Amino acid sequence: MHGTTILLIEVGALLFALGMLGRLGRHIGLSPIPLYLLAGLAFGHGGFLPLSASEEFIEVGAEIGVILLLVMLGLEYSATELVGNLRSAAPAGVIDALFNALPGAAFAFLLGWGWEAALVLAGITWVSSSGVIAKVLGDLGRLGNRETPVILSVLVIEDLAMAFYLPLITAVLAGAGLLGGAKALAVAVVTVIAVLVAAIRYGHAISNFVSVKDAEALLLSVLGLTLFVAGVAAELNVSAAVGAFLVGIALSGQVAHSAVQMLSPLRDLFAAVFFVFFGLSTDPASIPPALLPALGLAVLTMATKVLTGMLAGRRAGIALPGQIRAGLALMPRGEFSIVIAGLAVASGIEPKLAPLATSYVLITVVTGPLLARLPDYTWFKNFVRRRTQVRRPADPLPTTD
Amino acid sequence: MGAVRVRVEQTPLPGIGVRHDLVTSSGRTVGVVSHRNGRRDLVLYDVDDPDSCLASIPLTDDEAEALADVLGASLMLGQLSGLRQQAAGLLTEQIALPAGSPFVGRPLGDTRARTRTSASIVAVLREREVIASPGPSFVFEANDVVVAVGTRQGLDGVSAILAGDGDG
Structure with a gap:
């Protein structure tokens, strides 16, 4: 058979299988991310159905998937939102970073890994999955809840922090050392501030440049611009993903709104390919030994996320039940952790990192949304109420005489 | 009547839209979550746990307009x-x-x-x-x-x- 025909057959079968898995996931209320990762494991080297001809295609698709994930993230937030949010929620963001990145780094040192790997693992445990969490909040009907803005602002800060973290990690993984990393970080800071200022001041002019009326032209121009900027950013060693994120932020108003609608199906397609690709590049045989450490890391960092959410909630004046809801909702890690792990795998710094990251994301992304439902059960509400009532009589009672 | 203006609070929901809510004189909180894509939910808050919403009712454009009309007329x-x-x-x-x-x-x-x-x-x-x-x-x-x-x-x-x- 011809090479292209095999490619068509493989990609077609793969996408069809992913579609079925996604449907299954929706049926049982599970995010498709873990299912895509598992599919990748099954189709990869050492899996039970290795793909042969389409790997190169999937690799390119995965790269585009990361870029689309990031540009959509940028499109969903406006520059004004990012800056306004930064002012009010910065302390929560700092707590979040300290509580969740440090355990990851400490864990890497515990495993005897180098500092580069520790930096990577810190990123993996730090970032919650904004996609999964937004979906969970919507599904549970909690968008109107008072703790929801707290959750969202933590997510926004994490996503914005990625604009600095990704260039840093890209430079470090390229072997530039700490100094090179710092230089990339400085470039990123200047670029991000420049883009934010430009987007706030001249957002309309930038968006007017791209016409909304012609849907096809809009799709091609936004996609083209994103890929081009991402490519240039990668060439400058500032991470393609961040370039795409900044394009998303720079576009605003009607253009951003239409672009979200046009790019969503593409993002779904290529993001699925990205998760499969990550699974592909992991040897399934390396997963079982990584499960136990991943479970330990997951329990530790899910607990720290709960604590983060509770503290952030308390700062915003949310009562205990709401604090617990915020904490539990923040637990799932997802796309960003895989993006970070993907960068590390590509550079080949620590062979055990990929299986650990895969198992870690699988555990958190499956159990996180399930645990997020806990506060909706009556027994849980009663338990929390009893706890708060038990505490009250502890206050000194007024004497009767 | 109308001596004290009702305070409508506006809270941005980054990536989703904006939420408006107000506390009634009877102590209940009602809000509207306006999504970016034009969808809107009428939300009613729990009395026991004022941070959480008891019900979130999605309204189409027509339904929201009808509700606003009824409220406006009354x-x-x-x-x-x-x-x-x-x-x-x-x-x-x-x-x-x-x-x-x-x-x-x-x-x-x-x-x-x-x-x-x-x-x-x-x-x-x-x-x-x-x-x-x-x-x-x-x-x-x-x-x-x-x-x-x-x-x-x-x-x-x-x-x-x-x-x-x-x-x-």
Whole structure:
């Protein structure tokens, strides 16, 4: 058979299988991310159905998937939102970073890994999955809840922090050392501030440049611009993903709104390919030994996320039940952790990192949304109420005489 | 009434949209989550746990408009009854359209009620619906109840016109 025909057959079968898995996931209320990762494991080297001809295609698709994930993230937030949010929620963001990145780094040192790997693992445990969490909040009907803005602002800060973290990690993984990393970080800071200022001041002019009326032209121009900027950013060693994120932020108003609608199906397609690709590049045989450490890391960092959410909630004046809801909702890690792990795998710094990251994301992304439902059960509400009532009589009672 | 302005709080929901909410004098919190894509949810908050919403009701454009209309109309009627107590000499009256009225099936403009009596028709109650500020092209139906504002004399004039006695 011809090479292209095999490619068509493989990609077609793969996408069809992913579609079925996604449907299954929706049926049982599970995010498709873990299912895509598992599919990748099954189709990869050492899996039970290795793909042969389409790997190169999937690799390119995965790269585009990361870029689309990031540009959509940028499109969903406006520059004004990012800056306004930064002012009010910065302390929560700092707590979040300290509580969740440090355990990851400490864990890497515990495993005897180098500092580069520790930096990577810190990123993996730090970032919650904004996609999964937004979906969970919507599904549970909690968008109107008072703790929801707290959750969202933590997510926004994490996503914005990625604009600095990704260039840093890209430079470090390229072997530039700490100094090179710092230089990339400085470039990123200047670029991000420049883009934010430009987007706030001249957002309309930038968006007017791209016409909304012609849907096809809009799709091609936004996609083209994103890929081009991402490519240039990668060439400058500032991470393609961040370039795409900044394009998303720079576009605003009607253009951003239409672009979200046009790019969503593409993002779904290529993001699925990205998760499969990550699974592909992991040897399934390396997963079982990584499960136990991943479970330990997951329990530790899910607990720290709960604590983060509770503290952030308390700062915003949310009562205990709401604090617990915020904490539990923040637990799932997802796309960003895989993006970070993907960068590390590509550079080949620590062979055990990929299986650990895969198992870690699988555990958190499956159990996180399930645990997020806990506060909706009556027994849980009663338990929390009893706890708060038990505490009250502890206050000194007024004497009767 | 309306001495203390109600405070509507606006909270941005990054990536989703914006939430408006207000606390009623009875202590309940009601809010509206407006999504970027135009979807909106009416949310009612829990009494026991004011941070969480008890119900989140998605409303389509038409439903939201209908709800806003009903609230707006009932609000106007409420203000009118307040006005009745405040402005001496100005009265509000509900006048049922008589069964044999010549205006059943004819537009409001044909009554020329305002020109002839200087009383205004401010709303029409039809079945259980309130039609606020009907325009001149609004067509009457049997069993409509007209809400008019004016002086005693003006309102009597409107009753007479609607009954078909005023035609001259």
